[in-house]
Amino acid sequence: MAALLERHRITETVAADLNTYLDLPHRIEVTTRSCGGSGYDTDTRRIELCYDDLTEDRELFEHAGDMSTDEPVAAVARETLYHEAGHALIDTLGLPMPDARAEEDAADRFAQLMLLRDGRPEGEQALLTAARAYDLAAAAHPDADPEDEHAPDAARAESHRCAIYGAAPPRHPNLATPLRTDCPHTWTTTRDTWTRDLGAALRR
Numbered sequence: 001m002a003a004l005l006e007r008h009r010i011t012e013t014v015a016a017d018l019n020t021y022l023d024l025p026h027r028i029e030v031t032t033r034s035c036g037g038s039g040y041d042t043d044t045r046r047i048e049l050c051y052d053d054l055t056e057d058r059e060l061f062e063h064a065g066d067m068s069t070d071e072p073v074a075a076v077a078r079e080t081l082y083h084e085a086g087h088a089l090i091d092t093l094g095l096p097m098p099d100a101r102a103e104e105d106a107a108d109r110f111a112q113l114m115l116l117r118d119g120r121p122e123g124e125q126a127l128l129t130a131a132r133a134y135d136l137a138a139a140a141h142p143d144a145d146p147e148d149e150h151a152p153d154a155a156r157a158e159s160h161r162c163a164i165y166g167a168a169p170p171r172h173p174n175l176a177t178p179l180r181t182d183c184p185h186t187w188t189t190t191r192d193t194w195t196r197d198l199g200a201a202l203r204r
Contacts, residue, residue: 001051001073005032008074011049014081017114022201028088030081038080040087047084049077060136072129079111079130086110095197100149108156109190112163117191124164124171131160163187 005011011030028045035050057076061069086107090097097103111130115123134157144152151159165175166187195202 001054002032004054004070004073005049005077008070008077010074010077010081014078014085018085021114021117021203022089022198023203024089024092024201026092028085028092038084040084040091042091045088045092047081047088049081049084053080057133060133060140063140064136072133075126075129076133078126079115082111082114083107085114089198089201093197093199093201101151104150105159106194108151108159109163110194112160112187112190113194116163116167116187119168124168127160127164131157131164134160163190167191 011032015030026045028047030047030049032049032051034052035048036052038048038050038053040047054073054077058069058073061072066072084107086109087103089095089110090103090106095106097106112127115127117123134153138153138157141153150156161175162180162183163186165172165180166183166185169176169184
């Protein structure tokens, strides 16, 4: 996994994107290693991307019949790093969250913001790929872990697709369904809420 991340320059690309967009009062370190679960450590202000998580994602894609798994795993790694960066921002900026589930949802929405804010096709594709990974995980593990603070995998997948459609409905007619009628409003709320919360940290 280390070689895959290096080939695709995942951590460098994400860090550069965040540094271009934000000017934070504290340094946030990003590391990649073998560990039991990717996350953000509030004590060290460190984001950890775990090879073990990416290996599980690769196995999901392989089981689904993907001939090449490098590109989808790289896309999931990007989405994961942006999600954990959302946690880092909530901590660094002292953003109030009513509970752990609300913070996880907000971190997912930050990943959506970072991947969709410029309207680049590669960002949209990365988010679609992450949504597919959540769908595959939901099918492989239909019983949600009651200890998991995240939304169920299927719900996270749908949230990502809603954001993609909501950000640019004309580009994604294949995602249009009656249940996604409100997605443009949902996306606007996501974008405006995070932009407001980031406040002075935004580079102008």
